[in-house]
Every structure is written in structure tokens, then in C-alpha cells.
Amino acid sequence: MLAKVFSGGVLGVEPYPVEIEVDCGRGLPAVIVVGLPDEAVKESRDRVKSAVQNSELSFPARRMTINLAPADIKKEGVSYDLPIALGILAASGQLSGDLLSECICMGELALDGTVRPVKGVLPVALGMLKWGKNKLIVPVENIAEAGIVEGIEAYPVSSLSEAVRFVRREAEIAPVRLPFRAHRQDLRMPEDDFADVKGQQHVKRALEVAAAGGHNALLIGPPGSGKTMLARRIPSIIPDMTLAESLETTMVHSVAGLLRSDKGIVRVRPFRAPHHSISSAGLVGGGAYPMPGEASMSHNGVLFLDELPEFHRDVLEALRQPLEDKEVSIARARRTLTFPSNFMLVCSMNPCPCGYAADAKQRCRCTPAQIKRYVSKISGPLLDRIDIHVEVPSVPYRELTRGDPGENSRQIRERVNAARARQQDRLCNEQMPCNALMRSKQIKKHCVLAAEGHALLKEAHERLGVSARGHDKILKVARTIADLDGQEAILTHHLAEAIQYRTLDRQMWR
């Protein structure tokens, strides 16, 4: 007998339908899997056999051919265990196929028949309506991902026998629907607060602007000046996620197997801080079965590279594509996979190898050649893509010991959220969530200057040697500063502040 079961897979974060045909024929008992299966899929037949036997069902002693279609895509992973098991049971007459033919099934099987969580549930759940299916059988641990999707019925199962009883209509399972607000992924404020940081008002302000507009930022200062401390507090001021952003980020995390079943979908912008020993594949993604890297894991969030010059040069080079395209393309034998990677880049560095080049008290011991080599590690093109440069000087002792607490993160975050909402209203027609993503066309339209502003920019060009790319960055950052100020027009003082975030260009990199 021939049975058909439906499942889904992902290429990057793009879902595609998978059909699993099981033919139970005559001949010596054997299980043959065809259709470009990888090792995990091949091993699947042993897991399926044990799981079936341990679920008080019978594994047919027949010759079984299992075909995974489409055959030209390399299937990976373990999520086909459950549909294969159901297919074998259907092909051997142990369950009828009418309900099964309406379902997409995903799930790994443990030897005892327990259903284990799998990767990629959200993309499949979002894609399956197009395939004419609206019922999804998934591991109970993945139900939050499936339950967010409107228009489908998501049925959680915890064991093979539960799935079998459901398909046989012997037991009902209530479909789970979890709307966006039901996903309470740690919406509490992070514990690290900007109120802990004494002084450094201008750095906090620069980070507020960066967070509001999604601008990339670089912190430069001597060791111990608080760069790491400041950057680690960014999560406490970044704006709330929209549903669309949340789904995009969740898809990447789903494919990477990063979702925690107790937390549901990703509702808090990710903050990723990889160590400087990371490889290019780790940072931008790759591998035999391409997995998203940190650049994609931080999609719609923050990628923090602490001590930027410590990273390998080729790793930093690899960042150029995601910084420019907001997505990573990974070429594989037959096709190119893409992962979204629209992150806000935050970097920190010392101004020179010893760290004290710009310090008021300690003397720098580095030679000009050493400084040049150090700074040149960070290539111009990378630096060009950073909108905001901030100097982080050492805090004088008396400031450190001052008792009065500064503004807390909650207050900053309120302004950031309001500024982001203004941007979203303005840019929604262009499908853009923040100012940093504006291209020339939007900059022309939304960053109009008065005559006085033009004069100021012209002077910045002449006096500071701001490049053409720098010019656009200043306008985008000025737009964000005006948004924080609740102004539709970009005023001269907004522009002046934005220009100030480019001046390091001139001092350090020439």
C-alpha cells in the first residue's frame, strides 16, 4: 500500500513543502530511503523503528521504500521522523489517511516514542497555507512558534502514540493559538541600567540616538573608561519590536535552534556579543549545512563587537556584505541561501595598542607606526558604515564617587520608543522601520534642510573633510535627533549634533 504524508523544510529561512511517500511492498524486510536524504534522515529509520515498536504499534516486516520529494533539495535534520513514522503506519494499514492528508507534520522521535522539538517550525507554519494545508502537527515544545501564525490550526503532540490517536480521531487535541501579546518573552527591563554609569553624559546621549534610529556606533576610549559597561546597557534602551520584526527574528532563531520553548517567539531585540576569536562562518553564517551566524542571530537587534581590532581581519571583511545588504548570502552547490541580517552594529576599541593615545593623564607609549597598523586593521569600508563615532574618556575620580544617580534606562527608552514610532509612521510606506535604513531616495525626501543647515553642512565638508557617504550619514542621524526632539523639521542644532558624531573621522583615521 502507498501512503503520503506532508512535511516542510527550510532553505535559509525560506520554507518549502516536502512530500513523504511510503510504499509497503513485497520482498525481504528492509527500509530504503530515497530523495537525497542526509545522514540524520538515514538514521531516522532506526529511530522510527524503535519509536514505533516502543509505542505498542507494529513495525511492518516488509520491504518499505520511503521517498522524500522534491528530490533535488538536500533534506537535512531530524524533523522528518514523525511524518515518516506516520507514513509507515498508514502504508501498513495501521491508520487511515484522511486526516493525515490535511496535515503538515514535523517532529524528531526519541527511541521510546517521545516527540522532540525541531528547528524551522515558524517558517513552515508561515508558508504552509500557500501549500493548501492548514493543520500542523508539531512537538509540544514548538507550539509557541506555530501558535502565533494566523489561519492555521496547530496541534501539539508529545509522543508518537498521541499523534497516532489524533490522526485516527480516537483522541482530540485542541489547536493552540497564541497571539502576539501572549508571548511574554522576558519583557521585564534588563537589570543593567544606564543609571549605574556615572558621568559620560555625551556617550549615553550618542547611544540614545543610535538606539532610536538603529544607527551603527563605535565607542573609542582608553581601557577602563567604561566602553563595555556602556555597550552592555544598550538592551535596556532599544525600542520595542513590532510583530513583523519579531516574526523575522524568530524565524532565524527557529532555524538556528535557539528558541527556548518556555519563552515563545522572540519579542525582545537580540543583543549578541561574540568573542573576538570567532570565525567568519560563526559571524556571518556558513557550514556544510548553512546555519545563520551571529550577524543573522542579531537580526533586528544589536551585534556588539567589543575590542574591534582583536577580531581577525577576514572576519571583519566578511561583515561588509551584511552591513551593506542587510542579509547574508551563502552559496552552496546548487543554490544560494539567504539569511536576514539587519542588525545595529556597536563596536568598541582603544585608540591605540596601549590604549592611552587620547588620554589626559596617562602617556601613550606607542609609536606612530604602531598606531597606524592598529587602526588600519579596521578597514575604511567597515568604518564607513558606522554612523556614530563617540569618544569615551576616562571618568574623573570625583564623578565616579558622586552619589546622585543619573537618568535611568526606562526614561531614555521612552524617548527612544517615541522617536522610533515617528520614524515608523513616516517610513511605513517605504517598508522601512528606522532612519538608519534610509537610502538616497528617502534621505532626499525626509531630510530636507533649511538654508542655514546647508551652510553648516558645507562648512563641515570644507573644514572637516566629510565624505559623500559621511554626508548622508549626518543627514540620517540628524533626522533621528529631530525625531527624538519631536520635530518634523531638521533644525540647525540637530544637524550640529549629528556632525559632531563624525569628527573622529578626521582626527583618527588620517
Ligand SMILES: Nc1ncnc2c1ncn2[C@@H]1O[C@H](COP(=O)(O)OP(=O)(O)O)[C@@H](O)[C@H]1O
Ligand atoms: N562611568 C562609570 N561609572 C561607573 N563605573 C564605571 C564607569 N566607568 C568604568 N566603570 C567601572 O570600571 C569597570 C571597567 O569598565 P569597562 O566597561 O570594562 O571599561 P572598558 O571596556 O572601556 O575597558 C566597569 O566594570 C565599572 O565597574
Ligand SMILES: [Mg+2]
Ligand atoms: Mg572593555
Ligand SMILES: [Zn+2]
Ligand atoms: Zn598608545
